[in-house]
Amino acid sequence: MTLTPPAADTTPAPIGRRLVDVSSLPKFAFGHRDPLWWGVWLLICIEGTMFVMLAASYVYLRGNSSQWPPAGAANAPLAVTASTVALLLISIIPTAIAFRAALDGRLRVIQLNMVLVTLISIAAAGTRWLELTSIGYNWNSHAYGSVVWGFYFMHTFHLVSGVFENLVFTALLFIGPVEKKHMVDMRLSAIYWLFVVVAWTLLWGLFTFDSLLFRNSIIS
Amino acid sequence: MRLLFATFQSPLHPAGPYARAIERLWWVFFAITAVIYVLMLIGFALAVRKGARRKQADLSDEATRSGARFITIALSATTVILIGLLFTSIATGRDISPVDDKVTREIKITGHQWWWEVQYAEARPDMIVETANELHLPVGERVKLILDSDDVIHSLWIPNLHGKRDLIPGYDGVLTLTADKTGTYRAQCAEFCGLQHAKMAFLVIVEPKADFERWLTAQRLPAPFPKTADQQHGQQVFLTSTCVMCHAIKGTSAGARTGPDLTHLASRRTLGAGILPNTLGNLHGWIANAQTIKPGVLMPPNPLEPNDLHALVAYLETLQ
Amino acid sequence: MNDQELHLRLSATWHKPTGLWGWLTDNHHTTIGKRFIITAFVFFILGGIEALIMRTQLALPENHVVSNDLYNQLFTTHGSTMMFLFAVPVMEGLGLYFVPLMIGTRQMAFPRLNQFAYFSYLIGGVLLYVGLFGNFGPDAGWFAYTPLSGPEFSPGKRVDVWAQMITFTEMAALGGAVSIIATVFKHRAPGMSLNRMPLFVWGQLVTSFMIIFAMPSVMVASGMLATDRLIATHFFNKAEGGDNLLWQHLFWFFGHPEVYIIFIPGTTMMSTLVSAFTKRPNFGYLGMVLSLIATGFIGFGVWVHHMFATGLPQLGLSFFTASSVLITIPTAFQFFSWLTTLWHGKIHFHSPILYSFSFIVIFLIGGLTGVMLASVPLDWQLHDTFFVVAHFHYVLIGGAIFPLLGALTYWFPKLTGRLMNEKLSVVTVSLLFVGFNVTFFPMHQLGLMGMPRRVYTYLPNLGWTNLNLLATVGAYIFGLGSLLFVLNALISARIGVIAGDDPWGGADLEWATASPPPAYNFLYVPTVRDRYPLWSMEPDQPLVTGLATDRREILVTKLMDAEPDHLYETPDPSISPTLVALGAGIGIIAAIFNPWGVPIGFVLAGLGLLGWFWPKPPHKELLEPQP
Numbered sequence A: 001m002t003l004t005p006p007a008a009d010t011t012p013a014p015i016g017r018r019l020v021d022v023s024s025l026p027k028f029a030f031g032h033r034d035p036l037w038w039g040v041w042l043l044i045c046i047e048g049t050m051f052v053m054l055a056a057s058y059v060y061l062r063g064n065s066s067q068w069p070p071a072g073a074a075n076a077p078l079a080v081t082a083s084t085v086a087l088l089l090i091s092i093i094p095t096a097i098a099f100r101a102a103l104d105g106r107l108r109v110i111q112l113n114m115v116l117v118t119l120i121s122i123a124a125a126g127t128r129w130l131e132l133t134s135i136g137y138n139w140n141s142h143a144y145g146s147v148v149w150g151f152y153f154m155h156t157f158h159l160v161s162g163v164f165e166n167l168v169f170t171a172l173l174f175i176g177p178v179e180k181k182h183m184v185d186m187r188l189s190a191i192y193w194l195f196v197v198v199a200w201t202l203l204w205g206l207f208t209f210d211s212l213l214f215r216n217s218i219i220s
Numbered sequence B: 001m002r003l004l005f006a007t008f009q010s011p012l013h014p015a016g017p018y019a020r021a022i023e024r025l026w027w028v029f030f031a032i033t034a035v036i037y038v039l040m041l042i043g044f045a046l047a048v049r050k051g052a053r054r055k056q057a058d059l060s061d062e063a064t065r066s067g068a069r070f071i072t073i074a075l076s077a078t079t080v081i082l083i084g085l086l087f088t089s090i091a092t093g094r095d096i097s098p099v100d101d102k103v104t105r106e107i108k109i110t111g112h113q114w115w116w117e118v119q120y121a122e123a124r125p126d127m128i129v130e131t132a133n134e135l136h137l138p139v140g141e142r143v144k145l146i147l148d149s150d151d152v153i154h155s156l157w158i159p160n161l162h163g164k165r166d167l168i169p170g171y172d173g174v175l176t177l178t179a180d181k182t183g184t185y186r187a188q189c190a191e192f193c194g195l196q197h198a199k200m201a202f203l204v205i206v207e208p209k210a211d212f213e214r215w216l217t218a219q220r221l222p223a224p225f226p227k228t229a230d231q232q233h234g235q236q237v238f239l240t241s242t243c244v245m246c247h248a249i250k251g252t253s254a255g256a257r258t259g260p261d262l263t264h265l266a267s268r269r270t271l272g273a274g275i276l277p278n279t280l281g282n283l284h285g286w287i288a289n290a291q292t293i294k295p296g297v298l299m300p301p302n303p304l305e306p307n308d309l310h311a312l313v314a315y316l317e318t319l320q
Numbered sequence C: 001m002n003d004q005e006l007h008l009r010l011s012a013t014w015h016k017p018t019g020l021w022g023w024l025t026d027n028h029h030t031t032i033g034k035r036f037i038i039t040a041f042v043f044f045i046l047g048g049i050e051a052l053i054m055r056t057q058l059a060l061p062e063n064h065v066v067s068n069d070l071y072n073q074l075f076t077t078h079g080s081t082m083m084f085l086f087a088v089p090v091m092e093g094l095g096l097y098f099v100p101l102m103i104g105t106r107q108m109a110f111p112r113l114n115q116f117a118y119f120s121y122l123i124g125g126v127l128l129y130v131g132l133f134g135n136f137g138p139d140a141g142w143f144a145y146t147p148l149s150g151p152e153f154s155p156g157k158r159v160d161v162w163a164q165m166i167t168f169t170e171m172a173a174l175g176g177a178v179s180i181i182a183t184v185f186k187h188r189a190p191g192m193s194l195n196r197m198p199l200f201v202w203g204q205l206v207t208s209f210m211i212i213f214a215m216p217s218v219m220v221a222s223g224m225l226a227t228d229r230l231i232a233t234h235f236f237n238k239a240e241g242g243d244n245l246l247w248q249h250l251f252w253f254f255g256h257p258e259v260y261i262i263f264i265p266g267t268t269m270m271s272t273l274v275s276a277f278t279k280r281p282n283f284g285y286l287g288m289v290l291s292l293i294a295t296g297f298i299g300f301g302v303w304v305h306h307m308f309a310t311g312l313p314q315l316g317l318s319f320f321t322a323s324s325v326l327i328t329i330p331t332a333f334q335f336f337s338w339l340t341t342l343w344h345g346k347i348h349f350h351s352p353i354l355y356s357f358s359f360i361v362i363f364l365i366g367g368l369t370g371v372m373l374a375s376v377p378l379d380w381q382l383h384d385t386f387f388v389v390a391h392f393h394y395v396l397i398g399g400a401i402f403p404l405l406g407a408l409t410y411w412f413p414k415l416t417g418r419l420m421n422e423k424l425s426v427v428t429v430s431l432l433f434v435g436f437n438v439t440f441f442p443m444h445q446l447g448l449m450g451m452p453r454r455v456y457t458y459l460p461n462l463g464w465t466n467l468n469l470l471a472t473v474g475a476y477i478f479g480l481g482s483l484l485f486v487l488n489a490l491i492s493a494r495i496g497v498i499a500g501d502d503p504w505g506g507a508d509l510e511w512a513t514a515s516p517p518p519a520y521n522f523l524y525v526p527t528v529r530d531r532y533p534l535w536s537m538e539p540d541q542p543l544v545t546g547l548a549t550d551r552r553e554i555l556v557t558k559l560m561d562a563e564p565d566h567l568y569e570t571p572d573p574s575i576s577p578t579l580v581a582l583g584a585g586i587g588i589i590a591a592i593f594n595p596w597g598v599p600i601g602f603v604l605a606g607l608g609l610l611g612w613f614w615p616k617p618p619h620k621e622l623l624e625p626q627p
């Protein structure tokens, strides 16, 4: 806090009062100093809770079923589902680099890595499409189908929005003009993308390694 | 009519050990919370009087200290009382859910929209008694009720005998209870179950062992063959109209399970799941158009010729 | 530049657009907050009228005022309206209006999110009432248990209307919550460290966090219900491996926190009133704050006490008895604190404090019956009877509506510039108090006499007639009181006594500006040195200068100690958030008839979002490309 007279074009000083002049403060800040950072994390809390509730429903339904997954319920081939996860996980690297570079505004590095993130995320959306078309049951086949399709629906929704966001963002980085303040947004969108990646990795792990996670896979 | 509802459906008129334990617990809770309530109100009245008479707010350290002391004491007392209540409650909870299943009889009760199916289990299938909307219990015996539902969630509540337990499709709920006072008690569905949740009740008749056995034996018999021509005509009406699509009368070809078993209809005290006394007039009205009595009921109106209807009722009246 | 000139400049920058276009585009927190409050009151009246119809039906046995079909729609709509369209939004509305004023800032953190929230809320509420008036109102109760609410036993569109209404109101509540949290964390006036925030603001913070972690659960649940109904998934279909208790767990995991989301703001209004009318800080500030937080946490661990009768294992149930009992301790702390504050304060008898006294007399009964219900054996007898109906009206109306009406009377000047008529207020609170108890006290006894809830009628010979008649009479008295409150508000807003900035000698920053506040809230953003800034304000308490006057600039401060940190520009009025709500609305409503509504709504909302996030022309430091 400084107690100095205000700059000319901003709120002036009333006569005879002690003052806190804020005109020289920065116009943006990184991390938890930024209101939008809270907005993004709260959004992640909300959606994360939704994913947790879905996962909890999976575990609950599983506990009440005699056979889980039901006989003949074939998931998409492991190779395909695993490649989606692999792509998502790989995308963390350029995301992290861009995230770091945003701190001191190294535009070239950011541009390069955002292009990579975008390409990888598009590829992941592609393998996701392959997954969706090769699941061996439907959402109306049985409760297992409903809940796993629920995972897919919720997450694909996020994945598509994430891809879209990456695309728009990367385009803006090239079209410009790029403000310093955009670096804050860049980091926020990276955080959100990481959430999209982590959420799926956990959900995928849950239903793919079901038999490892839960001992009594087939009770009946 | 008076006799029908002579004993009210109230948890405060227990007719069995479990309901009695809960009633006792209720009075314990009631007394303690009433005392707390009165004390708190006195406290507030005093505080308001004090605060109203002051010249100005007391901001002294002394006030802060005495306030803190009061809060600490009051909060500790609250905690102690709460722990006491908690343990009393848990103790009662144990008393009323016996684990040592020393039960003499299993009865399966299935909820339907909006009536109750009752089945007395027996080892031999032909000994099984099926009835509806009326539960007979021998006094002093511990019976186990197996609770299931055929459609939505219902809740079985016989307040004079025990607390309620939900009937959830696919879950076999269990409620063990004992009645130690003979009498007629009323039970009502407690979980909202659709259009006629309000009119889904039944009577529980607790009777001496001998009476109960007599009743049970009678219920095992198939329906007698109708004697008079009128009654025989009535049976024909029953067997040739839509009734057979939903109802069963043992001893005839009617065997459908959608509606209540009517084999011993005339022995029951109520119609339509505990809402009407089982009289000739009511039976007429019910069969002609149950919708006016219980709107939404899953039994369609039956536009029968007057004499057919008459004969039908006459036949049903023989189903003792 | 003198104050007058500054006022003109700030007014131009922060001007609130008017007319229909203004109504669709304004995002100022006072506008949105007031709108939430008024809309919520409209729903309160609608829900109240439904309650009166129900009470009229129940006045006599075998009555024929409404059919059973309509009765079921009425109590479902009544419960859903009161919980989702009245109690939660009205509390949030007060938060939107007063939090920025109480923490000394010019705007909320995410004004467009608030704007979006309001329109979602409006669309959801209108949907419910279009349903009711079009005879496809939901009829499965406000917690819509499956399988009754499922495709098999509730064909038609009724329950779909309910499920989608939930989606809208959840979006609204969540949007408001995110915005409130960020505002409380980042917009506080310099010097207002976390431990100097008014208790009301703490209450808003805690409820917002509860909203964030509770509402997703019911969104997932209502989503599952909707897909079960629309595209034949099997989440709640036993035959295909689904489970009906899953619904109950998911619903009550939200449903119980929900009641504290309504109650916590109520208690903090109590604290505000008690301290304002005793001219004394609340006793045990730290304890009060911890009580709110503890209530918020424990509130997530008691949900199974709504499911005691489902036949879950005893041991598990006892755990939930214990947690339900535990949650009374923070509430007890608050009670003892108010008592002490009243004792050591100087009580000024104005109508708002009468509402607080009613709170104490009424809520206490509700709290104690809550403790009875928390006991598993007692609950087995009392569950789903009118005893429960009595319990929750005692806690809801006693714990939230009475403080709310008191707080509205207290804050009325800040909302309208005028005071409510005092004599009329005293009559109102008396009518409400008497009417309330006459309505709901007999319901305890009805429950103990075996009357289940949600019955459209009962037989004459069960002995329930007199008490029901009494309750009905009471409901009309209470209705008269509510009507009087509404009339008083409408009339006083026009011809009431001009209040001036600070008619009560209040302690918090909202009284440091004009009534009603100008569009920019504070000519100079204030600074704060302790918990009751206006009671301890020094004549030369520093003011903040240096905020831009030509754009909507906000001072962002640090999370813990509220040191000035950086400047942040909040957006001008815009139509996009309204369009997003509209787009989502079209999609969600269309989804009732065809699942393709979801992607369509997604795209429509996406178009609106494009406008929302479209980058503004830069006027800041550009980033130089670096090699």
Ligand code: HEA
Pocket: B036, B040, B077, B078, B079, B081, B082, C259, C260, C262, C263, C305, C306, C324, C325, C327, C328, C331, C332, C335, C363, C364, C366, C367, C368, C369, C370, C371, C373, C374, C375, C379, C382, C383, C384, C388, C391, C392, C395, C396, C399, C400
């Ligand atoms: C504002 C909302 C609100 C609040 C604050 C509460 C507060 C409490 N509620 Fe209530 N409740 C509801 C709203 C609320 N409830 C609703 C809406 C339902 C029904 C939903 C439906 O089915 O439709 C419900 C139902 C409900 C049930 C389920 C009943 C059933 O369906 O069978 C239970 C059971 O445990 C319960 C318990 C409690 C408890 C223990 C508290 C406690 O928090 C109360 C604590 C307060 C006090 C106890 C008073 C102050 C304390 C003192 C003065 C200290 C001294 C006291 C002692 C030593 C005991 N509530």
Ligand code: HEA
Pocket: C044, C045, C046, C047, C048, C049, C051, C052, C054, C055, C075, C076, C078, C079, C080, C082, C083, C087, C141, C142, C143, C389, C393, C396, C397, C401, C439, C453, C454, C455, C456, C475, C478, C479, C480, C482, C483, C486
């Ligand atoms: C905050 C929540 C809240 C509030 C304020 C109320 C308020 C009231 N409630 Fe409600 N109630 C619930 C929440 C609430 N309720 C819930 C959650 C349920 C459970 C639903 C379910 O089972 O699914 C329920 C259920 C419920 C039932 C049980 C129904 C049943 O189980 O069969 C009853 C019965 O008496 C009832 C009565 C009342 C009454 C008389 C009021 C009165 O206090 C209302 C008073 C208000 C008015 C009367 C309006 C005043 C306005 C006017 C008179 C018009 C003026 C017009 C102009 C100005 C133009 N409520």
Ligand code: CUA
Pocket: B111, B112, B114, B153, B154, B155, B189, B190, B191, B192, B193, B194, B196, B197, B198, B200
């Ligand atoms: Cu069956 Cu209510």
Ligand SMILES: [Cu+2]
Pocket: C255, C256, C259, C302, C303, C305, C306
């Ligand atoms: Cu609860």
